[in-house]
Structures are given as structure tokens and as C-alpha cells.
Amino acid sequence: MKVLALCVFFFAAVLPCAFSQSANMQPLVRIKLNASKPETIFLKELKNRVETYQKQTRTDAFSIDDKKQILDALIDEKLVIQAATKEGMNLSGTQTDQLFQSAISQMVGKQVTEAQFAELVKANYNMTVDQLLKEQVGMSLSEYKVYLKNQYLARNYVLSKKSDEIQKAAEPTKDEIDNYYSLNESSLVQPETLKLFITIMPKGTDPSASKAKILKVYDDYKSKKISAELMKTESQKKDSAYKVGDMLIGKTEIAARQLGMNYANLLNLFKENTGYISDVIENNNEWYFFVITKKFPKKALELMDSVQPESNVTVYEYIKQTLSQQKQQQAFLKAIQEVTKELNTPENVERIKTGADLDKLLNW
Numbered sequence: 001m002k003v004l005a006l007c008v009f010f011f012a013a014v015l016p017c018a019f020s021q022s023a024n025m026q027p028l029v030r031i032k033l034n035a036s037k038p039e040t041i042f043l044k045e046l047k048n049r050v051e052t053y054q055k056q057t058r059t060d061a062f063s064i065d066d067k068k069q070i071l072d073a074l075i076d077e078k079l080v081i082q083a084a085t086k087e088g089m090n091l092s093g094t095q096t097d098q099l100f101q102s103a104i105s106q107m108v109g110k111q112v113t114e115a116q117f118a119e120l121v122k123a124n125y126n127m128t129v130d131q132l133l134k135e136q137v138g139m140s141l142s143e144y145k146v147y148l149k150n151q152y153l154a155r156n157y158v159l160s161k162k163s164d165e166i167q168k169a170a171e172p173t174k175d176e177i178d179n180y181y182s183l184n185e186s187s188l189v190q191p192e193t194l195k196l197f198i199t200i201m202p203k204g205t206d207p208s209a210s211k212a213k214i215l216k217v218y219d220d221y222k223s224k225k226i227s228a229e230l231m232k233t234e235s236q237k238k239d240s241a242y243k244v245g246d247m248l249i250g251k252t253e254i255a256a257r258q259l260g261m262n263y264a265n266l267l268n269l270f271k272e273n274t275g276y277i278s279d280v281i282e283n284n285n286e287w288y289f290f291v292i293t294k295k296f297p298k299k300a301l302e303l304m305d306s307v308q309p310e311s312n313v314t315v316y317e318y319i320k321q322t323l324s325q326q327k328q329q330q331a332f333l334k335a336i337q338e339v340t341k342e343l344n345t346p347e348n349v350e351r352i353k354t355g356a357d358l359d360k361l362l363n364w
Contacts, residue, residue, distance in 0.1 A: 080157055203285055
């Protein structure tokens, strides 16, 4: 449980509790760093946080000491956010929405809007985004956006105070890189991969008209009236109705979702030969088709091999970047501890309930 006390990237969920309202409203701690906007942590908020952690860690119950550590993490969270806002750091609603769009685009594996994500969630899970987030992370949509905003503010505040120390995190040595490769050699494998040339036509306001257009492009390409090179040139024009590009895919569920097919159909696609042309496919917002232009076999990777086909990044560079990120993350966690320790003073934190009184309240 110690890790929870050091966590500054927070879960600001507000979940229903089955405890009496009067007990829930017992004040535990008052955060006074920003004197113009002090905050009180009530028992209900701590219960909500504990319930969120229980859901995410699939733990039935936490001890009183565990709950104290979660309370400490909640105090640290509010201290950092208050310190950030006191120094003028903030995000508008639009900027918070952009953070959410970036987060969901990473989940999906391609750029999507909030509306497109809602359609995907409905189609794949028969849920709203709000329902999916509550089930998977214990937060509603609005609460998750607050979480992303707080995470952003906290990270930027810590970086503003400790950027030099974090940046000075040592780069991995050659021996460390070699050792990492030796330990992970069996898993450093380039999977069987396809390179696709894909053509996309947005449906726009007239799906029938856009379908007719892409069918014309499809027929012209298939009959060799136009080439891939000419299509690339045409697609770059300002008034082009379609876009084209190359895409590498492996045998993964994510790749299947990106292509709008199930995993079984993706496996069948890998059985096709170079030059295979798909049918015109429809998804919620687009028409598209693709061509298999290259096939790359499964391959065990050496240190100086590219991490994926036609990439300039070698396995050596990939490992170096991975280890460097790990060292910077360790330095960042240390910076979090230092920052919160500096902020967590009696002047900034009034502990209303302590000792036996606090233990009694945490005994649920």
C-alpha cells in the first residue's frame, strides 16, 4: 500500500456510499495552502477514494493503516493542485476536453473526437462513455475529465520546481542496455506485419454521394487507370475528397479495430498475398479500402535491427529510450515526494482528526 501514499496522479471519483450522511460529513483535514480557496477533506471523500482504489485493485478491504496512506495521498494531491492554481496554472474547459480527446485517441489507436468515441463505445460495448468509465476506472465522464486536468496541473507544477533534477537523470550505460537486451531477448520479436496502402473518403453530409466517389476511385485503381503515386498526389490537393496513406499492422486486436473488422477476419487478411485489394468498407464516418503492398515475416530482433519494418529506430535505441524513461520516471517520483514534503507543513495542513479519533472514523 505504500505506493498509494506517494501517488500524485489522482483518482477524483465521487462514488455512492452506504454510510450515514452525518458520519460522512465528518471533517478530517483542512488544506490551507491557498488561503483564498481552502479545502476540507471530509470522511465521505476519503471513503469514495478508498472505494475507487478497491475497484481498480480488485481488493475487498483495506486496513486502517492503508486508509491513512490513501488519506495522505489525497492531502498531497490537494496541496499540489492548490500550489499550482495559486501560481496561476489552470486549464479551460476547452483545454480539458482536448486532454480527454488525446486520452481516448490513445485508447483507440487513432485520432477520434469525443462524439466518435461515444459511437465506438456504444457499438462495441452497448454502453455510454459515462457507463464505461464508471465500470473500468470508477469515475463518471465529468470526474474523469477533472482527473485528467488535475494530473496535468500536478505534473506541470512538479516539473516547474524540479525540472533540472529530473532532466539530469543519468542516461543508461551500454552495459545496462546489453543487460536489458539479454533479459528480454526472447520477447524482442518483430511480429508478422502487413503494410497497407489505405484510401479514406469521409461520408460528410451526403454518404451516398461520397460512396459513389470512392467507388469511382476504387474502380479506377483496380483497373489500373490511376496509380498509388497519382492518388497520393491528388489526395494532397486542397480540394481533394479523399486521403491516402501507408499503414503497418500486426496481428493484434487494436489493428483489427483500426480496420473495422473482428480479429478472425484480420487473421484471414494475413493469409492474402501482396497486391490483395479489399472491398470498399463502411464505418460510422468514412468509406475506405486498402491494398496489401508488403508482407514482413515474424523475426527475432538483434540489437541493431529496426524495431519495426521501415523504421529508423533500432532495438538499441528503443532500449536506450525505454531505460532513460524509466530513470526519468524514478527521478520524477522522487521529485513528487520532495515537493509534497515541502508543501505538507502545519501552516498548510490542519489535521482535524488524529490518533484514536481518526482510527475510529476509519474503522469501517
